[in-house]
Amino acid sequence: MRQLRIRRATTDDARLLFRWANDPAVREAAFNSDPIEWDDHLSWLEGKLRSEESVILILEMDAVPVGQIRFDREASSDVWTIDYSVDREFRGMSLGKEIVSQGVEYLVRQMGKVRFSAEVKKSNVPSIKVFEFNGFVLESVQSHSVRFARTDGENSF
Numbered sequence: 001m002r003q004l005r006i007r008r009a010t011t012d013d014a015r016l017l018f019r020w021a022n023d024p025a026v027r028e029a030a031f032n033s034d035p036i037e038w039d040d041h042l043s044w045l046e047g048k049l050r051s052e053e054s055v056i057l058i059l060e061m062d063a064v065p066v067g068q069i070r071f072d073r074e075a076s077s078d079v080w081t082i083d084y085s086v087d088r089e090f091r092g093m094s095l096g097k098e099i100v101s102q103g104v105e106y107l108v109r110q111m112g113k114v115r116f117s118a119e120v121k122k123s124n125v126p127s128i129k130v131f132e133f134n135g136f137v138l139e140s141v142q143s144h145s146v147r148f149a150r151t152d153g154e155n156s157f
């Protein structure tokens with residue numbers, strides 16, 4: 001049985017997050033596909049880790065980090081946008097489904113009532129499946145992307 005654990009990211013994860021951020025499939029899935037520079041990454045990460053408007057979590061399988069999920073709160077709202085990825089060596093093992101499921105659960109435990117929003121390229125079939133599997137509903141359709149949403153916590157029904 002694999003052991004899965006989700007935990008907060010720290011500055012010790014800077015190199016790992018940098019490697020994942022520059023993975024070709026991750027740049028391809030992103031809306032800004034430019035490669036990321038180390039110095040920019042480090043100051044960006046330090047800002048995110050300090051901010052109460054962002055939460056970065058790492059999923060570990062048998063104590064090995066296998067993916068990251070980041071929630072960023074939209075300005076003055078209870079909507080958190082989602083960015084996530086799974087290490088290329090560990091794709092196709094349901095860890096995408098798992099990291100969104102555990103990440104959402106973590107955030108609801110911390111924040112109470114929350115809404116989630118995620119924009120996904122139409123070409124990103126695995127990610128569309130991940131959000132559908134996790135009970136997200138299609139909120140809107142743009143020319144090259146779709147937006148998924150989900151509401152959790154108090155008064156969500």
Ligand SMILES: CC(C)(COP(=O)(O)OP(=O)(O)OC[C@H]1O[C@@H](n2cnc3c(N)ncnc32)[C@H](O)[C@@H]1OP(=O)(O)O)[C@@H](O)C(=O)NCCC(=O)NCCS
Nearest residue numbers: 025026029084085086091092093094095096097126127129
């Ligand atoms: C999207 C991503 C996180 C999915 O992670 P994953 O661990 O491979 O996903 P899962 O194993 O949970 O699979 C989810 C579904 O996609 C399918 N899938 C996985 N890889 C696939 C591929 N290369 N082609 C087609 N379908 C694929 C799985 O079979 C599964 O479908 P099912 O529900 O019908 O069984 C991973 O591909 C990734 O990191 N991509 C780059 C970053 C990215 O796209 N992030 C999301 C931005 S919105």
